[in-house]
Amino acid sequence: MSNWTGKATALALLLCSALVIIWLASVRNGLLFLVGAGIGIVMVATGIGFTGAWRRFIVRREPQGFITTLFLLALASVVFIPALAGIDGTIGNLAPAGISVLVGALIFGIGMQLGGGCGSGTLIGAGGGSLSSLFVLLFFLPGSLLGTIHLPWWISTPNLGVVDITDYLGQSITIIVQIALFALVGFAAVKISRNQNGAVTWRPSKELIIGSVAVVVLAFAALFISGRMWSITFAHALWAAKLADLAGVNVNGIEFWTYAYPANALSNSVLADVTSITNMGLLAGVAALALWVGKNKQATAVKVPPLIAAALGGFLMGYGARLAFGCNIGALFSGSGSASLHAWLWFGAAWIGCHLGIRLRPHFQLVN
Amino acid sequence: MYITRTMVIGLLLLILVAFTLADHTKRVEPDHSALEVWRVSGAANACAPCGAICDQDDG
Numbered sequence: 020m021s022n023w024t025g026k027a028t029a030l031a032l033l034l035c036s037a038l039v040i041i042w043l044a045s046v047r048n049g050l051l052f053l054v055g056a057g058i059g060i061v062m063v064a065t066g067i068g069f070t071g072a073w074r075r076f077i078v079r080r081e082p083q084g085f086i087t088t089l090f091l092l093a094l095a096s097v098v099f100i101p102a103l104a105g106i107d108g109t110i111g112n113l114a115p116a117g118i119s120v121l122v123g124a125l126i127f128g129i130g131m132q133l134g135g136g137c138g139s140g141t142l143i144g145a146g147g148g149s150l151s152s153l154f155v156l157l158f159f160l161p162g163s164l165l166g167t168i169h170l171p172w173w174i175s176t177p178n179l180g181v182v183d184i185t186d187y188l189g190q191s192i193t194i195i196v197q198i199a200l201f202a203l204v205g206f207a208a209v210k211i212s213r214n215q216n217g218a219v220t221w222r223p224s225k226e227l228i229i230g231s232v233a234v235v236v237l238a239f240a241a242l243f244i245s246g247r248m249w250s251i252t253f254a255h256a257l258w259a260a261k262l263a264d265l266a267g268v269n270v271n272g273i274e275f276w277t278y279a280y281p282a283n284a285l286s287n288s289v290l291a292d293v294t295s296i297t298n299m300g301l302l303a304g305v306a307a308l309a310l311w312v313g314k315n316k317q318a319t320a321v322k323v324p325p326l327i328a329a330a331l332g333g334f335l336m337g338y339g340a341r342l343a344f345g346c347n348i349g350a351l352f353s354g355s356g357s358a359s360l361h362a363w364l365w366f367g368a369a370w371i372g373c374h375l376g377i378r379l380r381p382h383f384q385l386v387n
Numbered sequence: 388m389y390i391t392r393t394m395v396i397g398l399l400l401l402i403l404v405a406f407t408l409a410d411h412t413k414r415v416e417p418d419h420s421a422l423e424v425w426r427v428s429g430a431a432n433a434c435a436p437c438g439a440i441c442d443q444d445d446g
Contacts, residue, residue, distance in 0.1 A: 148392025288414040
């Protein structure tokens with residue numbers, strides 16, 4: 020495929036998909052699709068991501084990528100906590116802080132290192148033509164469906180309920196405290212890295228800073244358009260449930276799918292679900308970028324052990340994300356941006372899970 | 388065995404389009420009034436993604 024053909028295909032993929040969504044669903048969802056595409060393109064173009072960045076710090080004490088994710092999270096607090104309070108009709112990602120989040124995020128952390136990508140990273144990888152990420156995505160679905168089956172029991176385990184930190188500290192103090200905590204973690208990361216490696220590059224590059232700002236701006240656009248904070252993994256559970264339903268499984272008999280929001284999403288077209296639309300946009304955006312730059316021509320060898328790790332990682336992430344009420348984006352980025360205490364539990368538990376996952380990677384011929 | 392990114396992207400888009408069309412066709416009535424109703428209900432997303440939270444809040 021010549022370069023102009025690739026570029027034409029990329030543009031056609033994005034524009035035609037958006038128009039079809041506008042035609043079949045709504046202008047709102049067509050715009051949301053394009054916002055999702057923008058997020059994917061920005062994340063690939065600037066190299067923002069969680070899984071590899073966290074692993075590079077844990078294994079090699081290279082803090083730059085990890086610091087970038089902390090900057091992204093701090094920026095989300097500054098933007099979204101006031102936005103959620105100030106814009107009518109918007110709703111934050113608040114969830115109960117308890118055992119379910121701790122166990123789910125731990126499992127998710129293991130899975131994201133085995134799968135080589137988190138919720139957004141998996142979509143970016145698959146959209147860019149990574150066979151491993153496609154495996155992760157395919158096995159994410161049954162893991163998510165199993166998570167929805169078990170979630171009612173997990174919710175009944177001990178928890179503090181939904182804790183909105185702004186209820187206790189107010190908006191301004193909450194933002195200051197959250198930024199201070201992210202800065203403290205970042206400071207500790209730099210100190211640990213310096214102790215091991217001496218002088219280290221820790222400041223995010225210009226590209227990473229621009230990328231972080233762009234991601235937050237686009238996530239704000241998603242909030243403004245949909246009224247909801249950016250999420251990813253509910254769509255995986257929904258897709259799994261819809262596929263099971265298409266295959267004749269009685270999904271309506273599962274308690275989770277009788278709850279108001281999931282039942283509504285299940286009974287409507289997938290094109291009506293804002294999370295699905297954003298995910299589809301992200302996939303299409305990254306695929307379009309790969310076609311645009313000609314990256315799609317690259318060939319990779321198919322090796323079985325890494326694909327087993329991808330399948331296992333995807334399944335674990337799917338299950339863990341349901342228990343933890345989301346992934347790095349829904350639970351951590353949007354959760355902390357909503358001042359929900361569960362986001363901080365998620366952060367700690369997923370961090371431990373990442374350490375465990377990194378230990379498992381060499382068993383599947385994955386390089387740390 | 389080697390596989391190109393084009394093949395993976397093509398397979399992914401094929402699965403996604405087939406799934407979306409199958410689900411959309413099953414869920415949406417083809418007449419205009421039903422589509423309008425669906426649009427309204429589709430826009431009613433004012434709830435947390437886990438769903439369970441809303442149900443708990445609502446008792």
